[in-house]
Amino acid sequence: MKYVIWGMGQNGLELYSIIPHEDVCAIIDKSKDNSFLKIMNLPIITFDEYLERREDLPEHLVVVSTFKFSEMEKLLIDNGITNYSILKKSRVGILAYASLFDGSYSDHLKLEKGKAYSLARIGFYQDLLYYTLISDGFMVDWIDDEQAQSDVFFEDRINELYYGGFNARIATLKDALKDRPVFVIGCGPSLTASDLDKLYDHGYASISVNDIFYMFPQTKWRPDYYLASDRRQLTKNVEDQEAIEAVRPLKKIYSDNYTPLMLKEDDTSDTFFFRQIQDFEKMGFSLDCSKGVYCSNTIIYAALQFAVYMGAKTIYLLGCDNGIASGRKLYCYEDKQLNENIDDWEKFAIEAYSDMEIGYRIARRETEKIGVKIYNATRGGYLEVFDRVNFDSLI
Secondary structure (H helix, E strand, C coil): CEEEEECCCHHHHHHHHHCCHHHEEEEECCCCCCHHHHCCCCCEECHHHHHHHHHHCCCEEEEECCCCCHHHHHHHHHCCCCCEEECHHHCCCHHHHHHHHHCCHHHHHCCCCCCEEEEECCCHHHHHHHHHHHHCCCEEEEECCHHHCCHHHCHHHHHHHHHHHHHHHHHCCCCCCCCCCEEEECCCCCCCHHHHHHHHHHCCEEEEEHHHHHHHHHCCCCCCEEEECCHHHHHHHHHCHHHHHHHCCCCEEEECCCHHHHHHCCCCCCEEEECEECCCCCCCCCCCCCCCEECCCCHHHHHHHHHHHCCCCEEEEECCCCCCECCCECCCCCCHHHHHCHHHHHHHHHHHHHHHHHHHHHHHHHHHHCCCEEEECCCCCCCCCCEECCHHHHC
16 A cells, blocks of 8 residues: 655654655645655655646555645545545544554454454544455455444544553543642743742642743742643653753653654653544544543643643633734743744744634633633733633732
8 A cells, every 4th residue: 555645744744654654655745845854755746746646656545634634635525536534533543553554453453353344434544444454354344334333443442452551541630630720821922930930839730831841940830730742842852951851850741742752651650641632623622631632723722621631620821822922922931943933933823823712712612511610811912712810819
């Protein structure tokens, strides 16, 4: 089986990391000048170029790896392309995909030769599993009703098989902050060290994210829990010495976006891994983080789900500006690399804010159903989804 990967963001890179490279015949990506993609020595083409050249490529499956796949799927259908699969519809983790290439899937799924299996066509994992089963001599048929498939193929079953140990550790966080007011702290430009000092002095529970450790030299405050999700941040946390030292003593909650990190950590560490559900078409709000956590183009959305899972009834947002401050400042700390590429970062941020707001509205709707209240204690900013409170009046 040969593959054309459409999109080389987080998921595309993860997928490329476990597919035998000789089986990837092209990459569809709008960033044709991306130096990282160029060093892969693979054809980097636009979708229009793919349409022109696809007959010259080996027989292949197009794998759409982008978060927002509906537009790409429509383009494929409109152009009569049926040999495609959507990674987003069934993201069960890179460990599950890897097992299909190294042959360990059969033992994990406890499959029996001679027994017939049925499989619903709902995403790339199912497509890949189907072709693998057929090539390995198993009997398997496609069915239309995904709910009627054998439970050996249910996504919850796959989730448990490949995430069981990680899920069990996440489950230990249930009600860890029960009935305590919790501050969820972003890295927006309005956040100050003096505000963090006040949280420290009054002993408030807090969850923070990403590069918040750049504020540590200015304050004694440290978050009770630290979250990171995107591949760039996770890579930094294991490769950059300053980041390594800063996060080492923290209770860390990481997504499954960087598999080498998952394989490195052991059960006795202060690191927890969660299954990230990246479905922007059907965004949810998880009340059981041990089964998965939804994303919304901001790690704050995951932090809110964890705050609820840990038992918080009142949550305050701080440093969640959801916009760019005067002077084109994006964060509460100085970032030389960001400053050098401010135009690109600003464009990305503006595009992401709409997805963030969608997530915030879902968070408000779902938490109000269970009696949890979220307030925005950020100084200024542009986030108006939640009722505002004055931070100074809380302390």
